[in-house]
Amino acid sequence: MSYGELAPYAQDVSKSRGRRLAEEPSATRRPYARDRDRILHSTAFRRLNHKTQVFIYHEGDHYRSRLTHSLEVSQIARSIARALRVVEDLTEAVALAHDLGHPPFGHAGERALDAAIADAGGFDHNAQSLRVVTKLERIYGGFDGLNLTWETLEGLVKHNGRCAGEGKPIPEPILDYCAMHDLELDTYSSVEAQIAALADDIAYNAHDIDDGYRADCFTFSDLASIPLAQRHLEALDATYPDIEPARRLYELKRRLITAMVNDLLEETQGRIAALPSQSADAVRGAKRVTVAFSTVMRDELKQLHEFLFDRVYRHPRVMRVMGAAEDIVVELFNRYxxxxxxxxxxxxxxxxxxxxxxxxxxxxxxxxxxxxRYAIAEHRRLFDATPDLR
Structure with a gap:
């Protein structure tokens, strides 16, 4: 699909606010495609292959890492962007970059670093993603960071909605960056960036069921207590009554993703129709997010998330491993x-x-x-004993 076939509410590439440091345009790629490619070729992106999503990388070959999670988010986001006729390149760039700031050991590492530098502004992985793409990547001759377009940076910073006016403190690194390059923290992001944010929710809700089941955190019977899962399990079993567990698990995940995507498309199309004008500016200036699930789906996903929180994220085995991982991060910080x-x-x-x-x-x-694995190796280098994260 060419940019000429886009919906009127899509981001107009000709109206991009450009890059903080001006560059000659590419002869072969649009600006957001260059952003996507720079993210894919970055050092930080490659490192995601050995960063925890929920389970430590060496616990099994089939569990998601931050890299495989980001790729799944990107695929879902592209499909939604295509259905809504918005810019796939921009959607994909935000989706691929959204977790670049995650430290080792997932949210355990984030908690440890946030506490460690509380007196220096704290640690937030969204803010760290911004630091990665504007400062910490040092691979280009003419600038630090990746020099991404304003719209991609906006999408990263507003991954969870507007930053200002939401009653939450804005992370210090975001404020520092916006002092020299205003990302307009009091508005929503583009449709493309909002798609990437909801694709993140869709991906982890589905694949954490997959990973959690494979890790023996719950059974299908346990999962059937959640209405959203129960409905699809019953429909699946009616079609394939003797299906083997591995296929049943995959079919459930597939159907859940389809249900979430279809609900999002229907709700979002209604919200787009209610905008005062069909434009990207109207999306940014709206009084609510434009890309959203229905009230019914939000309630069902809340139940599912509570189930996953109890059975997976707070599973005793996961808590034990992540507690030890937090200790590794704290001890490394203090030593350095x-x-x-x-x-x-x-x-x-x-x-x-x-x-x-x-x-x-x-x-x-x-x-x-x-x-x-680097954090574990560093801890072994610097300390006499390192916890076994299994």
Whole structure:
């Protein structure tokens, strides 16, 4: 599909606010396609292959990593963007970049770093994603970061909705960046970025069922207590009464994704029709998000998330492993902070500065870039005993 066939509410590439540092346009790629490609070729993206989604990478070959999760989000987001006739390149760029700021060990690592640098502004993985693509990636000759377009950066920062006016503190790194490049924190993001955000929800709701079942965190009977899952299990069993468990699991996941996508499309089309004008500006200035699930689906997904929270994210085995992972991150942070010589040569000088807040943020940047296996290897190098995360 060419950009000329887009819906009127799609992001108009000719009206892009461009890059903070001007560059010559590509002869072969549109601006958002360049963003997507820069993200795919970044060091931070490759590292996602060995960063935890829910289960540590060495617990099994089939569990999702941050990389496989990001690829699944991208696929779902592209499909939705195509159905709504908006810019797939922009949607895909935001989807692929949304987890670049995650530290090792998933949310356990994030909690540990947030506590460790509480006096230096705290740690937020969305804000860290912004730091990665605007500062920490150092691969281009002319600039730090990836020099992405304004619209892709906006989508990253507003991954969970507007930043301002929501009653929540805005992470310090986002405020610092917006002081020199205003991402308009009091508006919503484009339809494309909102699609990427909901595709993230669709992907993890479906694949955490898959991973949780494979990890023996629950049974099909347990899952049938959730109305959304029960409905699809009954329909599946009526069609395939003797289906084997592995196929039953995959078919359930497939049907759940389809149900969530179809609900999102119907609700979003209604919200688009209710906009005061069919334009990207109307989407950003709306009083509510434009891309959304219906009230019924939101309620059902809330029940599903509570089930996953209880049976998977707070499963005793997961909690034990993640508690040990938090300890690894805290101990690495304390060691690097008090002994900058333990850092790689290129990271040492900045850690020896006189500003403790800047030092804390610098060390957090280094740890956040580590993969699970690198963090474990570093801990083994620096300490006499390292927890076995199994």
């Amino acid at each position: 902070t008090h002994d900058p010589g333990a850092l790689p040569p290129e990271w040492r000088e900045a850690a020896r500065g006189d500003d403790p807040r800047a030092t804390a943020r610098h060390v957090a940047d280094f740890i956040a870039g580590q993969t699970d």
